[in-house]
Amino acid sequence: MTTTGEALTDRVTGLTGDQVAERVARGQVNEVGERTSRSIGEIVRANVLTRFNAILGALFVLVLTTGSWADGLFGIILVVNSAIGITQEYLAKRKLDRLALLHAPTTRVVRDGQTLDVPTREVVLDDLIELRAGDEVPADGVLLTSEGLELGEANLTGESDPVHHPAGDEILSGTSVVAGSGRYRAKAVGRDAYVNRIAAEARKFTRTHSEIQASVNTLLRYITWIIVIALPLQVWSQWKVVGEQGWQAVVIRSAAGVVGLVPEGLVLLTSVAFLLAAVQLTRDQVLVQQLPAVEGLARVDVVCLDKTGTLTVGEIAFEDARPTGDADPEVVRCALGALADDPNANGTLAAVGAALDSPGWQRTATVPFNSQRKWSAACFVDHDTWVLGAPEVLLAEQDTLRDEVVELARRGRRVVLLARSTQPLTEPVLPDDLTPAALVTLTEQIRPDARATLDYFAQEGVAIKIISGDNPQTVAAVAREVGLEPGDPIDARTLTDDPDDLRDILRRTMVFGRVSPEQKRAFVHALQADGHVVAMTGDGVNDALALKDADIGVAMGNGAQATRAVAELVLLDGRFAHLPKVLAEGRRVIGNVERVANLFVAKNAMSLVAILAAALAALPFPFLPRHLTLVSMLTIGTPAFFLALGPNRQRYLPGFLRRILRFAVPSGTIAGLAVIASYVLSGRGHGVPPEEFSARCEIARPGAALDLACVQPSTGATITLLVVFFWILVVLARPFLWWKALLIGVMAVLALLAFVLPAGDAFFGFHAPWTLVWQSLAIGLVGAALIELLHRWAHRRDAGAARVTP
Template identity: 50%
Template sequence: MSITVQAASAAGLTTAQVEQRRRDGQTNDVPDRASRSVRDIVRANVFTRINAILGVLFILVLATGSIIDGMFGLLIIANSGIGIIQEIRAKRTLDQLAIVSQARPTVRREGGSAQIPPNEVVLDDVIELGPGDQIVVDGEVAESALLEIDESLLTGEADPIAKQVGDQVMSGSYVVSGSGAYRATKVGKDAYAAKLADEASKFTLVKSELRSGIDTILKVITYLLIPAGLLSIYNQLFSSRESWQPALTGMVAALVPMVPEGLVLMTSVAFAVGVVRLGRRQCLVQELPAIEGLARVDVVCADKTGTLTENGMRLAEVKTVDQADGIDADEVRKALAALAADDPRPNASVLAIAEALPQTPGWQQTAVAPFSSAKKWSGGSYGAHGDWLLGAPDVLLDSASEHARQAEELGSSGLRVLLLARSDRAVDAKDAPGAVTPAALVVLEQKVRADAAETLEYFAEQDVSIKVISGDNAVSVGAVAGSLRLSGGDAAVDARQLPSDRDELADVLEERTTFGRVRPEQKRAMVGALQSRGHTVAMTGDGVNDVLALKDADIGVAMGAGSPATRAVAQIVLLDNKFATLPYVVGEGRRVIGNIERVSNLFLTKTVYSVLLAFLVGLAGVGSQIFHYDPIGYPFLPRHVTIAAWFTIGIPAFILSLAPNNERARSGFVPRVMRLAIPSGVVIGIATFVSYLIAYQGANATEQETVRAGTTALITLIMIAVWVLAIVARPYVWWKVLLIAVSVLAYLLLFTVPFTRAFFKLDPSDWGLTGAAVVCGLVGIVLVEIAWWVGSAMSGQRRGLLPPA
């Protein structure tokens, strides 16, 4: 490089050089995390199809001056509010995590050092490094004093990498041991980690069958609203010869119940309650439908490092290998404890020894040799207690020796093996280590999460396949997977041998479960290959190398301690970094999906009978013009529609949506719910219309006769709708029976208490008409029951009256 670069490497940039680079745009302008802004969140939740429909109808009701009949307008606020609050809550939590975890590099400028925010770093800045420091931009090592870098967040490789002057370092990695400095060579969007994050920067929503199914239903309803609305307007204004205000109110009363507004609200509420429950387990859900997505997952791609294993090693065994020189097991453990306690910069292996052997012998250290990647050993001299070495067996031993072969055999199974040995001279001697006498093989293994095996067993029981995908070496990955009793886990595949063709890759993924040396782009390709075979894929990870795969997976699950980029693109963040939280998320998702599907029957039954009733009344009105009989107006006011839904749909649906439910998630949401909703809705619509015709006294009827006719129709409708609720609630337990009983009692009170009768314009005092309504209702109940049994038999998914024993 030029002389300027050498000067920058020695003393850092001057203020003038920094300003020049800023003017040239050579700054670390890393793009913001890939989430929606508050404005985007509000816009997405307010400007929805259902809010548009309800908003227009609400304005029409307000035009008539009847505010009471516009109570349904509150659903616009509720529908929007729940989604907005949850998404903003998730956004703020992640933004706070990003601030807390943001590294502040120490940069040399004008001959001094100062900590600055990452976005103020410029090209050619010299950045100092010490243990634990994160590398914020790509660069070239300018100074190195036993500098070792952990690049696991970028590559998945768990072992630290020694860096010498001139070596490249990448953003997203951090210093494990040693110290040094590096010069920034790539900043901003040119940095490796930023490029990966930028590829994942576009915000995408979770694929939700519930949401897409409800949206499909809403589209159909939108198309039905147009002819139904025109027919209702014609009937109310021209056929029934009413004034514009009652005509408009009647039209809105016909159209509002066609919209399953409560279904959207109930779905949001059920998801939100699930989010709160998971939040108590330190699981942050960024998008409400993500709970549903994970419940439908049939393949989980789990990263080994940070997901199945914890950061660090565990002392598995100390194998004393030589008793001839009087070195017994007790002395071996004392030596290990002393070396671990006296190491000023312990690496992961030494920390594992210190954790396993916390009781130090109290030996006085007379000399020390720190570990370096060049010599691959460290040591300590302890006077009369001897000179002890700890390092790589292949360096300290003759490769032909029995002990070396034993160490190699242990290492081939994925374990890390160190040799503890005695030396015949001080460890800081120029010709150290000198003559080496083996004392013990120190066997270390990666620290597997205590709950990882139980979590994998849960997924196996639920027929969810696990694919362990890691950037670490295949032998190590296989050892971890094998220790967790993962089927096929010990037969790890080296990803460097995987085919690039998607179909061939999918074939391998169908057969094998464990993969090592996987590059970031390969993780992404593996997710795509699994999806091409119809799998719903969840990807877990914590490093920048996982970002692209997390982005493409159906559900991305990030660890809270992982990189900000992974937390940004994931739909679910495990704040406590526990892989074992996932079964709770799956269970919560299944509860939500099963319950929403159950209550959807209630809402869509209302939609079907509302559409049918609107068309029947409208066609009857058109027929009155052709055949010259008394015109027929719509039987209900908007307030009647509201109370009809209170205790047959609204409150019961809310309670049912929060109930325990362990049913497996299945595809085909829309056809399944319509199997009950269509026949039930048709029966209710026809029975209500017949009941209304019986009570209808013609166009010249008094107001009291009109109210009685509407009440008669409403009684029939409510009777059959309550029975549909009773069907949906099956199998019965005590609280469901109580729920149905309370609904019946509530309607009895509404129809008998003078205040509510007057407020809601109800008059069941004509016993003849009320009796006719009950008869029509009973006939409807029998028909709905028959339809349910026939539909259940055809689908083979009958729900009994009582829960299984």
């Protein structure tokens, strides 16, 4: 009696359209719900619904209720920031989703009696799937028919030899068809399939750690608590000083201080830097599935590689045929060409056929290659029987050729034996009179860019560990061909499970062979325990957990679905040579975000110092919100946007947050003290003395007149702040390029116009007699000189740290 699935899945016609639609409606499809980007709703929420947007939004509404529209300018910038973030991420989402869709695999299914190619994610339960050489097995199932079907199961087991599967065998997703063909019924799809269950298990581990994001989040926590403490202090102090002018004056002065404490563009520019780096890498066929991976690779100091598919292209090439005994070299080459002239040639014969022409011999019988027999054979009219296979199978135990085979294998060659017989073959049994004719050597094709890539990592101080399931000597030979000095390779089967021993061995060994999937994961853990940041490349399901446990997992685009699903980076064309570009992008992001963060944190520190000083000295807060909006836009927000996206080749050094706090907090403190000094001196020497300010200088309402002397202290403080922050910008923009000089020059001109143009004076409420200008500039220049000294001290300290970093 047949099962329900077998009844529904006819061996010839497959499912009907109605049956497919029914399974789609029940969700029995091969979709696992993975995606490379956030939904539009998530993008909008992430860019709009933030704690700082809530703070600034509330202040914006309060300021508007006072009638001082000019002081609500920061609210417009808030909206623009959110809009930029949403737009940038949406455009990046479209590109990433399009790229992921472009590389989505397809599967051959039989429906309504017709063979169709459908996206693998649209395969449904009970589908009749047709397999041919080169196909990936997309779902678990049971073979209905098999015509010499052999599956490569290295992705699951780590074993390189293909496995023969007759009809009735259960086959698993994540394997690939090496030879033959067959049809099977899908009995487990989507999350129920074996390969996806492994991927789901791997996804339980921690997502990619980002020092930048962790540091920015820490900063945001600090700043949040500072705002919680500073807000009531600011309101209380301004109520005492300008409370007689009404609640509107208190709101406006208080808002100015709190707005200065909010790093409104820091999170936006950090996200934009990650996103645009990810989009840039798609042009180089690198799919970034977790944005922090761009940064993460820049922190990596150990890269674990597999030989096949990374250092080599994963294909073998014919090198030579060495006749043995009295064999004729020309006959040997003709025999090899004739054997390779086979429509069902395996990988070895395909490599031979690519190098040697067929002599046109007439084939009378064929024994196809079988991974259990490890040989293939063919009979030809007037040319005897020729056999090609593993030397250890075809050679006698005492044959001296075995020593030569061992030596060739030690030098990294793959060796097969060509033998001949006068007996015709009628079944897959070796003839008695088998005589060796030639040792055929094949080589793995080294990737042409492998040497340059490894040289780059060596120059950057990144250690290489080659971890392979192949013979250690063979792996070491390949390592030598790409310019490495592998030393003595180790057979991983001889290693113990002791973590301390493993850490010691990994410190002094580069090449490991016969490594099991479990050992790959143990290697990652041992390197991490030794303080390393580890990247690992892989293409098989057996690599999935090791890739996920590594700090950065890099999957090959032609690898198993489970491996691609859990990796942070996918090399879509399988070229290891893209990794230096990823590392360069990571460095650019780290260096530029550090610059940007310094600008924002310096502004926060300045505002806090000004709030505290104003409260202690019973002064009005030196600025109106419009003044800080001008300073933020010209010396922080706009320059930060361009600096965050520019090139940066600075090598990574740990201590991102520590360096920011070491420079930005003292810089902000210097700026805050300079501002207070300028405000007090401007009031006493040019404007209204601070003690008379509350009584004489009510904040102007729209259309109301205001004594110009009342705006001179804030004008002087703004000039001083602009000078100090422009110098902070100059310091952080080094080394200078033409576009940076142009950027700072344009911002300085715009700042000057705000004071020179009548419209700028009227909008910002500036009044600056020349004596006030020179005094404010002088105080600002003192602050700039202190900033320069601080920068040089921090630079020397960082340079010293870089010299002692291994």
